[in-house]
Amino acid sequence: MILEPGGRRTVMDGMSQREFQDYLGLLGRLLRLRTAQRKAIEEELRAHMEERFAALTSQGIRPEQAVSMALAEFGDAAALAAEFTAISRLQKRRWMMRFTIGSIAATILLSAAVVSMWPDGSGKLADTLAQAQQVEKPAPPKVEEPAPKQDANAQTEAKLETHTDAEFKETPLKDVLDYLAGKAGMQVYIDRRALDDVGLTPEKLVVTINLKDIPAEMLLRLILRQLGLAYTLDHGVVLVTTPEEVQTSVHIQVYAVADLIQPAAGKPAAAAAVGGAANDASMPPRAGEIAAAIGARPDATELMDLITSTVDPTSWDQVGGPARIREYRGTLLVIAQTYQGHRKVKTLLEGLRQTIEK
Amino acid sequence: MADKTSGELIRGNLDLLVLSALADEPKYGYLIQQSLVRATGGLVSVQAGTLYPLLHRLEADGLVRSRWDHTTGRKRKWYELTPAGRKRLQHQARQWQEYAHCVWRMLTPVLNELA
Numbered sequence A: 001m002i003l004e005p006g007g008r009r010t011v012m013d014g015m016s017q018r019e020f021q022d023y024l025g026l027l028g029r030l031l032r033l034r035t036a037q038r039k040a041i042e043e044e045l046r047a048h049m050e051e052r053f054a055a056l057t058s059q060g061i062r063p064e065q066a067v068s069m070a071l072a073e074f075g076d077a078a079a080l081a082a083e084f085t086a087i088s089r090l091q092k093r094r095w096m097m098r099f100t101i102g103s104i105a106a107t108i109l110l111s112a113a114v115v116s117m118w119p120d121g122s123g124k125l126a127d128t129l130a131q132a133q134q135v136e137k138p139a140p141p142k143v144e145e146p147a148p149k150q151d152a153n154a155q156t157e158a159k160l161e162t163h164t165d166a167e168f169k170e171t172p173l174k175d176v177l178d179y180l181a182g183k184a185g186m187q188v189y190i191d192r193r194a195l196d197d198v199g200l201t202p203e204k205l206v207v208t209i210n211l212k213d214i215p216a217e218m219l220l221r222l223i224l225r226q227l228g229l230a231y232t233l234d235h236g237v238v239l240v241t242t243p244e245e246v247q248t249s250v251h252i253q254v255y256a257v258a259d260l261i262q263p264a265a266g267k268p269a270a271a272a273a274v275g276g277a278a279n280d281a282s283m284p285p286r287a288g289e290i291a292a293a294i295g296a297r298p299d300a301t302e303l304m305d306l307i308t309s310t311v312d313p314t315s316w317d318q319v320g321g322p323a324r325i326r327e328y329r330g331t332l333l334v335i336a337q338t339y340q341g342h343r344k345v346k347t348l349l350e351g352l353r354q355t356i357e358k
Numbered sequence B: 001m002a003d004k005t006s007g008e009l010i011r012g013n014l015d016l017l018v019l020s021a022l023a024d025e026p027k028y029g030y031l032i033q034q035s036l037v038r039a040t041g042g043l044v045s046v047q048a049g050t051l052y053p054l055l056h057r058l059e060a061d062g063l064v065r066s067r068w069d070h071t072t073g074r075k076r077k078w079y080e081l082t083p084a085g086r087k088r089l090q091h092q093a094r095q096w097q098e099y100a101h102c103v104w105r106m107l108t109p110v111l112n113e114l115a
Helices: A014-030 A035-058 A063-072 A077-117 A121-136 A147-159 A173-184 A192-197 A216-226 A243-248 A268-279 A285-296 A300-310 A339-357 B004-011 B014-021 B029-039 B048-060 B083-114
Strands: A002-004 A009-011 A163-172 A188-190 A206-215 A230-234 A237-241 A251-256 A324-328 A332-337 B064-069 B076-081
Touching (some): A014 A035, A014 A063, A035 B048, A035 B076, A077 A192, A147 A230, A163 A173, A163 A216, A173 A188, A173 A206, A173 A216, A216 A230, A230 A243, A230 A339, A300 A324, A300 A332, B014 B048, B014 B083, B029 B048, B029 B076, B048 B064, B048 B076
Antiparallel strands (some): A002 A009, A163 A206, A230 A237, B064 B076
16 A cells, blocks of 8 residues: 555555455356446446545555455445346346337237228228227226236235234245145245346245234235245236336236216216215315316326326336326226236225215 | 434435435446435445445436446446436425425424423
């Protein structure tokens, strides 16, 4: 180390540099990334270490100590490498998802174009759309969702309410999940790839918990929280995975909201009555206000704003999240959300309908 | 006031704090760390091992973008907010304000009792 009395600048000696290099070399070997990405991370961290080292030594801390302090602030190289690797894969998966959504959209557009250019087809498409609209109008206000998936998930949700005892000490996660699956009569699947992405091996995870008579859902949540994991439901199967995966795996559902944004033709009186109901003492004023607001401004944008500001506000794409919401033909909302996100949207829409029906 | 609990409260919102550290100008990792220490009166010292994965995650989320720059004498990776990042920052700042306001109102009687 050379201390320059004037500028208080500290130049690193060979040994400190070697120690940083040892750490970064180990980190680099553990990063399961392309060489360019690996080098960039090493370079970025080295710059930080050297700057930190200089700051510490300029405060009068001995170089050996400064090196170990600077390194300690980075923590365990294996854990850090696992984090960087997981983030990079998450990004890759998102690109793939975007690509998939893009190609689905392109396919739909292309088919629509082909059908409309077909001599006899254009009429048919128009007929089909007209029929769809016809069906939509007189039908009672119902949220349209892919039925089988929804039913399967609803069944599993009911099973998750089963109460059970849990007494486990350092028991492998798989055994605990098998027990839980048997008790509640449901299927549980461990998303090995997602766990692997964050450097976790399912076989190495153990659970310690001792609780009596608690709902399976709570047990599942507590167990997974111990391990930094989470779950979601897919076609009725409990999927155990990482919180990142749960937050980013969105699926598309279509919601028919004609009844919420367009008062049905011939019913302006009903809308007025709803607005007037705000003064009715038997009804919470708040609900009346919401209904009145919707009665007064029948457009999808208003409803979309309501949804994006009340259901997981930070999950939507306008603020950089993975979820999306778009309106289609003025009366349909196409929403890409997580499993939990869709549940919340559904609850919100049901709440609005109940309020308006009153 | 500046005890462990408030430190934990703040750490729970690290994403927001890191975004806010980038609100006025681009910074590299070390500068972000230093500005957080300064801005929070030493209450928050984000460990390097936490900061860099967080920055990379924010970048993967499209909230910040980075570029390498040599002009300051050393090759460094500078981060800056993307428009989406600024939007998120403003959105979360507003949420925080509402939340803090709400808690403040709830706690005012308790605090008055203490005073």
